[in-house]
Amino acid sequence: MGLSETHGPFDGTLSIVYECPVCSHRIAMLTNRAETQMVRSLGVKIGGRQTEAEPMETLRSSLAVPRDGEPEQAASRSKCPFTGVVSEAFAAPETPEFEWMPEAKARIEAIPPFIREMVQQNVEEYARQHGYRRIDEAVMDEVKGALGM
Amino acid sequence: MKTYHDIASDGGSRILEQVSAQQERLTARLSSVRRIVAIASGKGGVGKSTLTAMLAAALGQQSCRVGILDADLNGPSMAHMMGVRRHVPIPANGSVSPALAANDVAVMSMDMFLPADSTPLLWRAPSQQNAFTWRSMVEMSALRELLSDTDWGKLDVLLIDLPPGSDRIQNLADLLPDLSGVIIVTTPAAVAQMVVSRSITLATDVAGLAVIGLVENMTSFACPVCSHQQRLFPAAPDTRSLAEEHDLAYLGSIPFDSQLARQLDHGRCFVSTSPDSPASRAIFSVARSVHTRLNL
Numbered sequence: 143m144g145l146s147e148t149h150g151p152f153d154g155t156l157s158i159v160y161e162c163p164v165c166s167h168r169i170a171m172l173t174n175r176a177e178t179q180m181v182r183s184l185g186v187k188i189g190g191r192q193t194e195a196e197p198m199e200t201l202r203s204s205l206a207v208p209r210d211g212e213p214e215q216a217a218s219r220s221k222c223p224f225t226g227v228v229s230e231a232f233a234a235p236e237t238p239e240f241e242w243m244p245e246a247k248a249r250i251e252a253i254p255p256f257i258r259e260m261v262q263q264n265v266e267e268y269a270r271q272h273g274y275r276r277i278d279e280a281v282m283d284e285v286k287g288a289l290g291m
Numbered sequence: 292m293k294t295y296h297d298i299a300s301d302g303g304s305r306i307l308e309q310v311s312a313q314q315e316r317l318t319a320r321l322s323s324v325r326r327i328v329a330i331a332s333g334k335g336g337v338g339k340s341t342l343t344a345m346l347a348a349a350l351g352q353q354s355c356r357v358g359i360l361d362a363d364l365n366g367p368s369m370a371h372m373m374g375v376r377r378h379v380p381i382p383a384n385g386s387v388s389p390a391l392a393a394n395d396v397a398v399m400s401m402d403m404f405l406p407a408d409s410t411p412l413l414w415r416a417p418s419q420q421n422a423f424t425w426r427s428m429v430e431m432s433a434l435r436e437l438l439s440d441t442d443w444g445k446l447d448v449l450l451i452d453l454p455p456g457s458d459r460i461q462n463l464a465d466l467l468p469d470l471s472g473v474i475i476v477t478t479p480a481a482v483a484q485m486v487v488s489r490s491i492t493l494a495t496d497v498a499g500l501a502v503i504g505l506v507e508n509m510t511s512f513a514c515p516v517c518s519h520q521q522r523l524f525p526a527a528p529d530t531r532s533l534a535e536e537h538d539l540a541y542l543g544s545i546p547f548d549s550q551l552a553r554q555l556d557h558g559r560c561f562v563s564t565s566p567d568s569p570a571s572r573a574i575f576s577v578a579r580s581v582h583t584r585l586n587l
C-alpha cells in the first residue's frame with residue numbers, strides 16, 4: 143500500500159487514501175469531526191489513560207478562550223495534519239509502558255527491520271498480559287517458547 | 292497488520308473503565324457532603340440564583356457548612372452575586388480550591404475559568420459547525436469536573452444552582468444519583484406556574500427525585516414610602532394550590548425588594564446587611580424549613 147492522496151484537513155475532517163501498487167485496490171482512512179469531538183467531550187483518552195486526570199482537565203483544555211494564567215494547552219501543533227486533528231483525544235504517555243533491558247533491546251535490534259516492530263509488539267503484548275513491566279532476556283525466552291519461535 | 296475486525300473491544304482504550312473512574316472520583320469527592328440540593332425551575336428569571344445565594348447565606352448563618360455549585364455554565368452568576376468574581380481556582384493536590392464567600396460559603400462557578408464578563412462560553416473544536424451534536428456532552432463533563440475536582444471539604448449541604456429548563460433537572464439526576472432533592476422556584480405569574488408545573492412532574496415522575504418544596508419569589512412589592520404591600524401579579528393563581536396539586540411542601544414566599552437586587556448586583560450579602568427587612572425574614576423562614584426537611 144502506498145500513500146495515494148490526502149484531503150483536508152477541512153473543518154476537522156481529514157481523509158488519507160492508500161493504493162496498492164500491484165492491483166490498484168484503494169482504501170481510505172478518515173477522521174470524522176463529530177466522532178473525534180464526541181470522544182474528546184467525554185473526557186476520556188483514546189489508547190487508554192497513562193496518568194490520572196488533572197483537576198478540571200476537560201473543562202480547562204476545552205475552553206476556546208481560557209482565563210489568563212491558565213496552563214498552556216496542548217493545542218494542535220503537530221506537523222502531521224492527521225495526528226494534529228486527533229492527537230488531543232489521545233493519551234500522551236508520560237513514561238514508557240515497558241522498560242526494555244539492554245540485552246533484550248539488543249536481541250530485538252538484531253531482528254530484520256521489516257518484522258522487528260511486529261515482534262516487539264508481540265513481546266509487549268505478552269508482557270502486558272503477564273503483568274511484566276520490565277522486559278529482559280528471560281521474558282524474551284518465555285515469549286519465544288509461548289509463540290513457538 | 293491488524294484489521295478492524297482484529298481489534299478486540301475498544302482497542303485498549305478502556306473507555307468504560309475511564310468513565311467509571313470518573314464516576315468513582317465524583318462519588319469519593321461528594322462522600323464528605325451530607326446533602327446535595329438542586330435549585331431549579333422550568334422557567335428562567337424567576338430567582339433561582341437569587342434564592343441559592345440567599346439560602347446559602349442564611350443556612351451559613353445557622354452554622355451550616357454550605358457550598359454552591361453554579362451549574363449555569365452559559366450564564367454563570369453565582370460568583371458575581373456572592374462577591375467572589377475575582378477568585379482564581381488554583382489546582383493543587385488533585386483538586387482546585389473553591390472561593391470562600393461571606394458566612395464561609397464555598398463557591399465554584401464556570402466564570403472563574405473565563406477571562407472577562409463578556410467572554411461567552413465557547414468550546415474549542417476544529418469547527419463550531421454542528422456543535423449541537425457534542426456541546427451538551429462537553430458541558431456534562433465540565434459539570435462533572437466542577438463537582439468532582441473542587442475541594443469542597445466537609446459540607447452539610449451543597450446547593451446546585453441550575454440553569455432554566457426542565458431538562459436540566461433530568462441531566463443532573465443522571466450525573467448525581469445521590470441528589471437529596473430539588474427546590475423548585477416560581478413566580479406567581481400564570482405562565483411561570485404552567486411551565487413550573489411541568490418541571491415538577493418531570494422531576495418527580497420521570498427523574499424520580501424528591502422535591503423538597505416550592506418557593507414563590509417576587510410575590511409582593513413593598514412601597515418604599517408607606518410600606519404598603521402590593522401583589523406584583525394581582526390576578527395570578529395561588530402558588531399554594533400548585534403545591535397542593537402536586538402534593539408538595541410550600542416553603543414560603545419572598546417579596547420583591549429592589550435593595551436585595553442591588554446588593555446582589557454588588558456581590559453583597561443582603562441577609563447580613565438587612566436582616567430585618569421583610570425579604571430577609573422570608574428567606575430565613577425558607578431556610579429554617581429547608582434545614583428541618585433536610586435534617587441538617
Ligand SMILES: Nc1ncnc2c1ncn2[C@@H]1O[C@H](COP(=O)(O)OP(=O)(O)OP(=O)(O)O)[C@@H](O)[C@H]1O
Nearest residue numbers: 335336337338339340341455509546547548551552
Ligand atoms: N425577590 C427579589 N427581589 C428583587 N429582585 C429580585 C428578586 N428575585 C430575583 N430578583 C432579580 O431578578 C433577576 C433575576 O433573578 P435570578 O438571576 O436570580 O433568576 P434566575 O431564575 O436565576 O434566572 P436564570 O433563569 O437566568 O438563571 C435578578 O436581577 C435578580 O436580582
Ligand SMILES: [Mg+2]
Nearest residue numbers: 339340363368
Ligand atoms: Mg440563574
